[in-house]
Amino acid sequence: MRHAPATLRNRDPILDVLKRVLPEKGLLLEIASGTGEHAAYMAPHLPGIDWQPTDRDAQSLGDIDDAARASGCARIRPALALDAAAREWPVDRADAMFCCNMIHIAPWQAAEGLFAGAARILARGAPLILYGPYRRNGAQTAPTNEAFEGWLKGQDSRFGVRCLDTEVKPLAERSGFALGEIAQMPANNLTVVWRRV
Numbered sequence: 123m124r125h126a127p128a129t130l131r132n133r134d135p136i137l138d139v140l141k142r143v144l145p146e147k148g149l150l151l152e153i154a155s156g157t158g159e160h161a162a163y164m165a166p167h168l169p170g171i172d173w174q175p176t177d178r179d180a181q182s183l184g185d186i187d188d189a190a191r192a193s194g195c196a197r198i199r200p201a202l203a204l205d206a207a208a209r210e211w212p213v214d215r216a217d218a219m220f221c222c223n224m225i226h227i228a229p230w231q232a233a234e235g236l237f238a239g240a241a242r243i244l245a246r247g248a249p250l251i252l253y254g255p256y257r258r259n260g261a262q263t264a265p266t267n268e269a270f271e272g273w274l275k276g277q278d279s280r281f282g283v284r285c286l287d288t289e290v291k292p293l294a295e296r297s298g299f300a301l302g303e304i305a306q307m308p309a310n311n312l313t314v315v316w317r318r319v
């Protein structure tokens with residue numbers, strides 16, 4: 123099974139936020155599930171939640187299903203191919219959405235598509251939970267994030283650590299979301315909770 127080392131560091135702090143903001147029961151749509159380790163670790167701790175993992179990368183889907191099977195959690199559904207930037211998604215309703223570490227490592231169109239899709243499928247008040255590194259008021263918050271930005275730009279000039287205040291918040295508001303809470307996470311990351319207006 124594939125392993126993303128950062129998941130060991132961030133999974134409990136993110137899970138604490140999920141426990142606080144998710145509805146007691148319902149369907150959570152995860153975007154960009156990657157290795158599936160967040161689903162496999164968190165879903166067993168959230169007994170009322172059915173977890174739908176997805177990724178754009180077809181190769182990840184098998185990894186996600188392997189991780190889900192190893193977790194023994196029957197509430198994790200088979201992974202679906204979903205490109206956040208696409209106009210049509212294979213899921214048309216969810217009670218919450220979660221996306222970890224995608225909007226900086228994808229073209230901006232993926233963030234736009236993420237909010238547009240979330241606006242289509244979430245009901246009023248439902249949470250969209252985003253985890254990752256952010257700039258604040260245009261500035262990097264730590265040398266590690268600045269170095270990471272350099273690495274991202276080296277991969278693809280369209281990638282980059284997004285600014286929560288001047289880029290993501292305006293996009294969220296244009297898309298029909300209001301800022302709920304910002305939780306500080308390890309290694310200068312944030313979990314940001316948006317609510318469908």
Ligand SMILES: C[S@@+](CC[C@H](N)C(=O)[O-])C[C@H]1O[C@@H](n2cnc3c(N)ncnc32)[C@H](O)[C@@H]1O
Pocket residue numbers: 126129153154155156157177178179182204205206207221222223224227228232
């Ligand atoms: C850095 S990994 C994060 C994986 C996992 N969420 C985690 O935190 O360990 C980024 C993931 O985003 C996915 N991704 C990139 N662009 C995407 C898009 N437009 N729609 C959906 N997933 C995308 C990649 O396939 C990859 O699995």
